[in-house]
Amino acid sequence: MRGPQHFDHSVRRGIRLSQYAHVLGAHAEELGRIFPEGVARLWGSTPTQQTGNAKAIALRDRKVGDEVLFYAQNTFVARARILGLLRNRDLAAAVWGVDEETGSTWEHIMALGDVVEFAMPAEPLLTALAMTPPLRSLTLVRAAERRRHLALLDGALGGRTPATEGQSASDGDLVAPVERMGRGDLLRALGTLQGDVPAERHTRHEPLTLLWAIGRLVSGQERLAPSDVYHRHLAPILRDFGSPDVTVSLEYHFRHLCGSGLWEVEGAEHRDPDPVSIAASVQSGSRAGLRREASRLLRQPLARAEAIGLLCTTYLGDVDQEELLARVGLGGYAHASGADDDDENHEGSGRSARRGGRRKVTVTRPDRDQRLVDRVKLLHRHQCQVCGLRLETRFSHYSEAAHIKGLGEPHNGPDEISNLLCLCPNHHVQFDTLAIFIDEDWNVRRSKDGERIGALRRHLSHEIDERHVEYHRGLCGGNSFARERPGLAPGQATVGPLISVSDGTPRAR
Helix, strand or coil: CCHHHHHHHHHHHCEEHHHHHHHHHHHHHHHHHHCCCCEECEEEECCCCCCCCHHHHHHHHCCCCCEEEEEECCEEEEEEEEEEEEECHHHHHHHHCCCCCCCCCCCEEEEEEEEEEEEEECHHHHHHCCCCCCCCCCEEECHHHHHHCHHHHHCCCCCCCCCCCCCCCECCECCCCCCCCCHHHHHHHHHCCCCCCCHHHCCCHHHHHHHHHHHHHHCCCCCEEEHHHHHHHHHHHHHHHCCCCCCCCHHHHHHHHHHCCCEEECCCCCCCCCHHHHHHHHHCCCEEEECHHHHHHHCCHHHHHHHHHHHHHHHCCCCCHHHHHHHCCCHHHHCCCCCCCCCCCCCCCCHHHCCCCCCCCCCCCCCCCHHHHHHHHHHCCCCCCCCCCCEECCCCEECEEEECCCCCCCCCCCCCHHHEEEECHHHHHHHHCCCEEECCCCEEEECCCCCEEEECCCECCECCCHHHHHHHHHHCCCHHHHCCCCCCCCCCCCCCCEEEECCCCCCCC
């Protein structure tokens, strides 16, 4: 069985997309977006003719954002996060080959990120999940079950380090590093930026610097920037939005950012950055910016939305966030519908709640399917899914359809009924202006303090995509409240279904 070899080839080391360009087909653009550095980590599964077995259910119901556990010889050996799903037989055959007896290949492909290798006996978790080892095929565990037994896995991984040290990919050395930072680690670091700083010395400089750096990533600029760029472009933002009556040097908050594991300064000591080395590096014109691991995660839409929402909610609640986000190049993240949407295209979107009135602009707007809008209103009989209000008009009733993940830039959500809610005008405005969010248990909460408003009203014929809800919750900073829930590790606001890929060795059948 070639499971270990395949794992080493396509997950641990990764494949260079340029070497498989001839078989990527319609998936070339998607994989290029997911893996901007050109090295992809992929895993797959063969098709099944059955419809009700564990493998068929897993292939049908797995989603982007779900967690994957790799199983070998009654041991969990690695975990990862699904960044994309595709079906491409030609790519699978080129990467993993074709079974000579059956003619099948792993054409159901998962694009993976946040890969961490470890070793943990599988039996305790499988027993808790009422599964009998050994596992023999792709198996899906629902999110609710995963949360119930979260401590069994996350407790064992609390202090884990990757089994393989990362290296840079080059023409002669094909390596995709095992991440030293996962999405949960990123959010945990962002949420504890000032944990070691006395309250009287807290400033807004670190979160403002990180937002500015994320804006640079979004606009396609280099990860590291020279000190003169910081003085010209960041300093005015720190002056306008920073803590009143507080003046600090770049090296002061660069030192704290380096200590968070999110930031690096060329020429400074990385393990224990000291003020002298950082000051010398800044003054000498060396470059500074987000660490490679952090920037790779922040290029992923969900992690980026969560990071921006968490920074704004945790540290910048008393500044004009709409103006700030516009200044750092992240204006679309101030509103759930995105920057390209406007009143005409997004009914009752809450744009009137913004200051500044109207101005004439030219935009490219995504079209909305009015049939979907009418359908979601009809399913809920114009009753708000948050408060239950059914607003009467003279001859009928009135409600509004809200996209959960906005159609406009930078969200680029889909126009489909699984991305729609039926809301009253008041809650539509609050939802679009990020004042309320839906938690992982389908409760509606206030963004500013996490207070529960009530359960979201559901309809059996209206399936809502949890991925879109998770994205909106990240924009609202809602995951900062989820971190404090019992049994939930810091930074892990939601836990998607767990998929075990198994057959005695890491492989899929």
